[in-house]
Amino acid sequence: MVQKGQFLERSTLVPVGAEVMEGTAHRGKRAPPLLIIPPRPDEGGGMDHVIAAELAWAAASAGFPTLRFNHRGVGASQGKRGKDLALLEDAEAAMRVLLETAGTSAVAVASLHGGAQVALALQARFPSVGGLCLVAPADVDPAVLGRVTCPLLVVQGEGDGRMPRASVSAAVARAGGEFEVIDDAGATFQRNLPQVGHALSTWLQRLSGG
Template sequence: MVLKGQYLERPALIPVGREVMEGVAHRGQVRPPLLVLSPTPEEGGGMDHVIGAELAFAAATAGHATLRFNYRGVGGSQGERGTGAALIDEAEAALTVVLENAQAPTAAVAAMHGSARVALGLRARHSGVAGLCLVSPRGVTPGELTGLGRELLVVVGELDTTLPRAELARAVDAAGGTLEVVEGAGAHLHHALPIVGRQVRAWLKRLSGN
């Protein structure tokens, strides 16, 4: 039994082709639900990544349904590890599950590191993406953020120099989105996880129209 105020994710199975990926989900009534994309398998990412866990916790405690999962070939997920379009297929399968679980028409997507490119591909392919949050994005150029609108949130550490900061700020501003720079933090944001959680919670509140 889950008592009031407790946070308990439940196992979730995500079919993709003939295989099944593992995930964990949390129920919630506030829309949009949140799909969390961990760093890519190439980066050694998985659904237990500390940033992903923090984002899921922040969203769930604000009343949003959440889903985070392991790509194929990671953890208990079946199949071989993929790249490129294969990862977008897997993210789309997870998006379908989170929409069905929440009985919602759209979901927010938060992606970490190299999964930023997966999130961009998913948005281009599926109309069910209500907004994108890119945390310490990798493998994208600032110009690719054009047209994403006010539904875009980009979170980077002050000490993370992977993307050119001035160019990134201009691109996010031109898109109408929000850039959050976490003071004193590097790419992994370890000491600033609660700050990132609050930023994502505020972003979800904007997406919900509240």
């Protein structure tokens, strides 16, 4: 039995076409629920990434439902590893599961590293993405960030030089979003990881209106 205050994610199956992806979910009563998109498979990442775990814990601790998943061909997810459109299809399938289980019409989406490509494509295609958080985004043209039409949060480590900070900051400002730089941290946040979770939790609470 789960005691009050305990954090327990439950295994979840995410159907995508004829195949099934593995995921883990946490219940919550606040909206919007949070979909966590892992790094792209070619980056070697999955839903068990330490940053994904931190985001799930931070969101769930604040009362928001969460779902994180492994793309097809990663971990115990069925199928072959895909690229671009296939990854978008995976994220769409996970989003639909979260919308159904949480009983909402909109979700917030958080991505890690190259998963930003998938998150941005999902937001551009589906109005049900009501908020976008990109953690340590990579391989994205900063100008694309300026065209995001929903509430946007970008979190970057102070020592992460993969995307130019000035360009990212300017693009996020054009979108009316928020840009958070974590001091003394790199792309993997081996230092000050809890600050990433705090930034996400605070942002989600603003989205919820409370």
